[in-house]
Amino acid sequence: MAATWGSSIKAKANVARAQQVRYFKQVWLANGSPHAIVTNVLTKDLDEKEAPMKVNPELVKTGLETTAAVIACLQSEEMYLNPTLYNLLCCGVESGKLKGGRKQSPSSLRRLMTMAHEAHLRLELCLALSRQRYNKKPNTILQKERKVQWKKFCVTVYNDRERNADAAEQARLRGVGVHLGHANVGEVADADFKEPLVDKRFY
Numbered sequence: 001m002a003a004t005w006g007s008s009i010k011a012k013a014n015v016a017r018a019q020q021v022r023y024f025k026q027v028w029l030a031n032g033s034p035h036a037i038v039t040n041v042l043t044k045d046l047d048e049k050e051a052p053m054k055v056n057p058e059l060v061k062t063g064l065e066t067t068a069a070v071i072a073c074l075q076s077e078e079m080y081l082n083p084t085l086y087n088l089l090c091c092g093v094e095s096g097k098l099k100g101g102r103k104q105s106p107s108s109l110r111r112l113m114t115m116a117h118e119a120h121l122r123l124e125l126c127l128a129l130s131r132q133r134y135n136k137k138p139n140t141i142l143q144k145e146r147k148v149q150w151k152k153f154c155v156t157v158y159n160d161r162e163r164n165a166d167a168a169e170q171a172r173l174r175g176v177g178v179h180l181g182h183a184n185v186g187e188v189a190d191a192d193f194k195e196p197l198v199d200k201r202f203y
Contacts, residue, residue, distance in 0.1 A: 035092035080164035115202040119153035
Protein backbone atom coordinates (compact mmCIF):
# COMPACT_ATOMS: atom_id res chain seq x y z
CA MET A 1 0.00 0.00 0.00
CA ALA A 2 2.77 2.44 0.91
CA ALA A 3 4.62 1.73 -2.33
CA THR A 4 1.46 2.08 -4.41
CA TRP A 5 -0.04 5.20 -2.87
CA GLY A 6 2.84 6.88 -1.04
CA SER A 7 3.93 9.18 -3.86
CA SER A 8 0.36 10.19 -4.69
CA ILE A 9 -0.49 11.00 -1.07
CA LYS A 10 2.72 13.00 -0.66
CA ALA A 11 2.01 15.03 -3.80
CA LYS A 12 -1.56 15.79 -2.71
CA ALA A 13 -0.41 16.71 0.79
CA ASN A 14 2.14 19.16 -0.64
CA VAL A 15 -0.53 20.77 -2.82
CA ALA A 16 -2.90 21.05 0.15
CA ARG A 17 -0.18 22.63 2.31
CA ALA A 18 0.70 25.14 -0.42
CA GLN A 19 -2.97 26.09 -0.79
CA GLN A 20 -3.36 26.52 2.95
CA VAL A 21 -0.29 28.78 3.14
CA ARG A 22 -1.68 30.88 0.29
CA TYR A 23 -4.90 31.39 2.24
CA PHE A 24 -2.90 32.27 5.38
CA LYS A 25 -1.14 35.01 3.45
CA GLN A 26 -4.36 36.35 1.92
CA VAL A 27 -6.07 36.61 5.30
CA TRP A 28 -3.24 37.92 7.51
CA LEU A 29 -0.70 39.58 5.20
CA ALA A 30 -2.58 40.96 2.19
CA ASN A 31 -3.09 44.69 1.75
CA GLY A 32 -6.77 45.45 2.22
CA SER A 33 -7.48 42.46 4.45
CA PRO A 34 -9.30 43.57 7.63
CA HIS A 35 -7.31 40.96 9.56
CA ALA A 36 -3.83 41.87 8.25
CA ILE A 37 -1.13 41.92 10.92
CA VAL A 38 1.50 43.32 8.53
CA THR A 39 1.03 44.75 5.03
CA ASN A 40 3.29 45.33 2.00
CA VAL A 41 4.54 41.78 2.30
CA LEU A 42 3.17 39.89 -0.70
CA THR A 43 4.48 40.03 -4.26
CA LYS A 44 1.04 40.89 -5.68
CA ASP A 45 0.71 43.95 -3.45
CA LEU A 46 4.30 45.08 -3.99
CA ASP A 47 3.93 44.78 -7.77
CA GLU A 48 1.14 47.33 -7.52
CA LYS A 49 3.13 49.65 -5.25
CA GLU A 50 6.53 49.22 -3.66
CA ALA A 51 6.59 50.14 0.03
CA PRO A 52 8.27 48.94 3.24
CA MET A 53 6.45 46.43 5.39
CA LYS A 54 3.97 48.12 7.73
CA VAL A 55 2.69 46.71 11.04
CA ASN A 56 -1.03 47.05 11.72
CA PRO A 57 -1.44 50.36 13.67
CA GLU A 58 -3.48 48.57 16.35
CA LEU A 59 -0.56 46.20 16.94
CA VAL A 60 1.84 49.13 17.11
CA LYS A 61 -0.25 50.46 20.01
CA THR A 62 0.52 47.25 21.94
CA GLY A 63 4.27 47.73 21.52
CA LEU A 64 4.81 45.62 18.40
CA GLU A 65 6.26 48.46 16.35
CA THR A 66 8.34 46.43 13.88
CA THR A 67 7.98 43.27 11.82
CA ALA A 68 10.74 41.71 13.94
CA ALA A 69 8.66 42.39 17.06
CA VAL A 70 5.61 40.74 15.47
CA ILE A 71 7.68 37.67 14.56
CA ALA A 72 9.07 37.49 18.11
CA CYS A 73 5.54 37.64 19.51
CA LEU A 74 4.34 34.87 17.18
CA GLN A 75 7.28 32.76 18.35
CA SER A 76 6.63 33.51 22.00
CA GLU A 77 4.88 31.37 24.59
CA GLU A 78 3.09 34.58 25.62
CA MET A 79 1.52 35.52 22.28
CA TYR A 80 -1.92 34.96 23.80
CA LEU A 81 -1.24 37.86 26.15
CA ASN A 82 -1.23 40.31 23.25
CA PRO A 83 -5.00 40.87 22.89
CA THR A 84 -4.77 42.59 19.49
CA LEU A 85 -2.70 39.91 17.77
CA TYR A 86 -4.79 37.17 19.38
CA ASN A 87 -7.98 38.86 18.17
CA LEU A 88 -6.67 39.30 14.61
CA LEU A 89 -5.80 35.60 14.40
CA CYS A 90 -9.21 34.59 15.76
CA CYS A 91 -11.08 36.97 13.44
CA GLY A 92 -9.18 35.65 10.45
CA VAL A 93 -10.26 32.08 11.15
CA GLU A 94 -13.82 33.12 12.01
CA SER A 95 -14.12 35.08 8.75
CA GLY A 96 -14.58 31.85 6.80
CA LYS A 97 -11.97 32.91 4.25
CA LEU A 98 -9.62 30.00 4.88
CA LYS A 99 -9.97 27.08 2.48
CA GLY A 100 -12.96 24.99 3.50
CA GLY A 101 -13.84 27.44 6.24
CA ARG A 102 -17.15 29.04 7.19
CA LYS A 103 -18.10 32.17 9.06
CA GLN A 104 -18.26 31.62 12.81
CA SER A 105 -19.26 33.54 15.91
CA PRO A 106 -16.53 34.94 18.20
CA SER A 107 -14.69 32.04 19.77
CA SER A 108 -11.11 31.19 20.73
CA LEU A 109 -8.07 29.73 19.00
CA ARG A 110 -8.22 26.52 21.00
CA ARG A 111 -11.79 25.94 19.79
CA LEU A 112 -11.09 27.06 16.24
CA MET A 113 -8.03 24.93 15.52
CA THR A 114 -5.82 22.24 16.96
CA MET A 115 -2.46 23.10 18.47
CA ALA A 116 -0.74 21.45 15.50
CA HIS A 117 -2.70 23.64 13.09
CA GLU A 118 -2.00 26.80 15.08
CA ALA A 119 1.70 25.90 15.14
CA HIS A 120 1.57 25.60 11.34
CA LEU A 121 -0.13 29.00 11.06
CA ARG A 122 2.31 30.78 13.36
CA LEU A 123 5.33 29.20 11.64
CA GLU A 124 4.15 30.12 8.15
CA LEU A 125 3.43 33.71 9.17
CA CYS A 126 6.90 34.03 10.69
CA LEU A 127 8.52 32.67 7.55
CA ALA A 128 6.47 34.93 5.28
CA LEU A 129 7.39 37.94 7.41
CA SER A 130 11.11 37.16 7.25
CA ARG A 131 11.35 39.20 4.03
CA GLN A 132 9.17 40.80 1.39
CA ARG A 133 8.09 38.57 -1.49
CA TYR A 134 8.97 35.48 0.57
CA ASN A 135 8.49 32.23 -1.30
CA LYS A 136 9.35 28.75 -0.08
CA LYS A 137 11.90 26.93 -2.20
CA PRO A 138 11.37 23.20 -2.94
CA ASN A 139 14.38 21.82 -1.12
CA THR A 140 14.61 18.56 0.86
CA ILE A 141 16.95 20.03 3.47
CA LEU A 142 14.67 23.04 3.96
CA GLN A 143 11.69 20.70 4.32
CA LYS A 144 13.45 18.89 7.16
CA GLU A 145 14.31 22.20 8.83
CA ARG A 146 10.70 23.30 8.47
CA LYS A 147 9.53 20.13 10.22
CA VAL A 148 11.92 20.77 13.11
CA GLN A 149 10.65 24.36 13.37
CA TRP A 150 7.04 23.20 13.33
CA LYS A 151 7.65 20.77 16.18
CA LYS A 152 9.16 23.60 18.23
CA PHE A 153 6.11 25.73 17.50
CA CYS A 154 3.87 22.89 18.67
CA VAL A 155 5.54 23.03 22.09
CA THR A 156 5.30 26.83 22.08
CA VAL A 157 1.58 26.74 21.33
CA TYR A 158 1.01 24.03 23.94
CA ASN A 159 2.68 26.10 26.65
CA ASP A 160 0.95 29.30 25.54
CA ARG A 161 -2.46 27.63 25.75
CA GLU A 162 -1.74 25.97 29.08
CA ARG A 163 -0.66 29.22 30.72
CA ASN A 164 -2.57 31.95 28.92
CA ALA A 165 -5.60 30.65 27.00
CA ASP A 166 -8.15 31.34 29.75
CA ALA A 167 -7.01 34.94 30.19
CA ALA A 168 -6.89 35.53 26.42
CA GLU A 169 -10.38 34.16 25.87
CA GLN A 170 -11.97 36.12 28.69
CA ALA A 171 -10.24 39.31 27.58
CA ARG A 172 -11.55 38.84 24.05
CA LEU A 173 -15.07 37.74 24.88
CA ARG A 174 -15.73 39.98 27.87
CA GLY A 175 -19.01 41.68 27.04
CA VAL A 176 -19.87 39.30 24.19
CA GLY A 177 -21.85 37.03 26.50
CA VAL A 178 -20.21 33.81 25.34
CA HIS A 179 -19.03 31.18 27.78
CA LEU A 180 -16.27 28.88 26.58
CA GLY A 181 -15.41 25.46 27.88
CA HIS A 182 -11.87 24.17 27.97
CA ALA A 183 -12.05 21.55 25.24
CA ASN A 184 -9.27 21.47 22.68
CA VAL A 185 -10.37 20.94 19.08
CA GLY A 186 -9.72 17.42 18.01
CA GLU A 187 -9.56 15.82 21.44
CA VAL A 188 -10.36 12.13 21.02
CA ALA A 189 -9.74 8.98 22.97
CA ASP A 190 -7.06 6.83 21.38
CA ALA A 191 -6.83 3.55 23.26
CA ASP A 192 -5.90 1.56 20.17
CA PHE A 193 -2.18 2.37 20.37
CA LYS A 194 0.04 1.69 23.35
CA GLU A 195 2.46 4.18 21.81
CA PRO A 196 0.54 6.88 19.89
CA LEU A 197 1.74 7.59 16.36
CA VAL A 198 1.53 11.33 17.08
CA ASP A 199 1.93 13.45 20.18
CA LYS A 200 -1.69 13.81 21.33
CA ARG A 201 -0.93 17.04 23.17
CA PHE A 202 -1.00 18.87 19.87
CA TYR A 203 -4.17 17.38 18.29
